Amino acid sequence: MSEKKGGFEQVTLLVTHYNRSKSLERLLESFASYGFTFGEILISDDGSKQEHINYIENLHKKFEFKLLKAVKNSGLGNNINKGQDAVTKPYTLYVQEDFVPLPGFQKVLEDGLGILLDNPEADYVRFYSYFAHPKVKYYRDGFSEMIFDPWSADTNKFHLYSDHPHIRRSTFLDKFGRYNETKHSDKIEFDMMISFLRNKGKGYLYNDFKSVFDQINSSAEPSTVKRDFWRNSNNPVVSLMRYLYRQYIFNYSYFLKKY
Template sequence: MDKKPILHLNTTSLLITHYNRSESLSILLQRLEDLQIKFFEIIVSDDCSIDKHLTRLKSLQKRFNFTLLTTPKNKGLGASLNALHNHATSDYLLYIQEDFVPGKALAAALEKGHQLLHTDPQWDLVRFYAFPWAQFPYQRKFKDGFNELLFRISPLYNSHLKFFVYSDHPHLKRKDFTEKFGPYMENVKGDVTEQTMCRNFLKNNGKALFFEENQTLFEHENTEEEPAYQRNKGSLTMKLKSFKPIYWTYLQFRLIKETFSYVINA
């Protein structure tokens, strides 16, 4: 007899992007099953992985009963995200990349985040993770362990991270998200896709909540066999911190760059 789930989000689709990391995907899905978190549906979008991973994907599909979307040509993260949005059939969408490993605290945070999004239409996004070195700098306490993310163009808000209210890290949103903020940019690098959506989110007055104890919800894991495909900016940031004048210059450059990009694209 199947166990009764601890959390059954029966109005939420779990959306997962995948590219050549089938072992990571297996760990993610198994962990969610172990935590007894269930969804209305699970959809995996594969961005033209090599045959070894495609074969594994089909095996995992039988094991975990998810919908698999494939493409004959690599189109980038944006195309995968758009495909997931277009195929989802529930009211809410939880997005997780395949190389995140859920922690024991996830179920409770998901349940609270879903309730906040469901009962209060002012929120467009509920975020559940950020890298330790990229925690959002301007937050205001809200409730149930969540904080509101605050964006101000004023130079008094002098961290470039203020422009990243949106994030591709695990988050919950409504099905009509891309109707309000536009589709994800396709056929570009993943970080460009994310940065473009960040600007669209701010330009359209998006509002987001962020779980304060987010480091308890996920671990972000990459192995040598299944490495990350985007640049790890955190490693550069940590190295520069040891050289304070250079680090300060780097932060000012990022602030000017992001401000200029925001203004000309507003």
């Protein structure tokens, strides 16, 4: 699996980046401090400001990686596709630049990679989530298979796929299609989620998912994703409307709409 302690020669670390070079540095420093080595590290940039590009290029003094530049900002879908196209290793560890691995992730990554190596039906293994999946089946090593229950009223049942840190086969796009390059990041994640379900994807989630990654958005480099009132409001009426809307749009997209 790993040729040496901390070494993952079969794995490409793919990081998507946009205007948060200090966050990227923090991520790379965290992996280095725990002794991680990868077959390759790719930084896929989405047309960041020149000062961020300059800062990243200066990081070559400390880290070995390949920077994939963009002529212009083309959205997260384009950025992930560009990065995945450049991967040369059989497995891809995908992490966005605002995440940080925590102590103990080395063993968890080894176990997650082991699932892909041992189980040809497994498509990807997830290490982080905002919430527990509503229906799971314990698999091994602290991981559970995420199960889609079409009869459940919980809209979280659809989230078998997520852009959160995960390891996947580098042929992932061959099976589930490329990321949509014309939509907002939330919508491209939704499209991939539906494709994952329709193509009978098999995904696994680490049960203690809050223990191996942290998501950090500092005041100096806040999130570049803009959320609207509809997604952020805790108003009970808005929450109910949001739930009913998601029930309709999720079920319509999966059960009725031709993908």
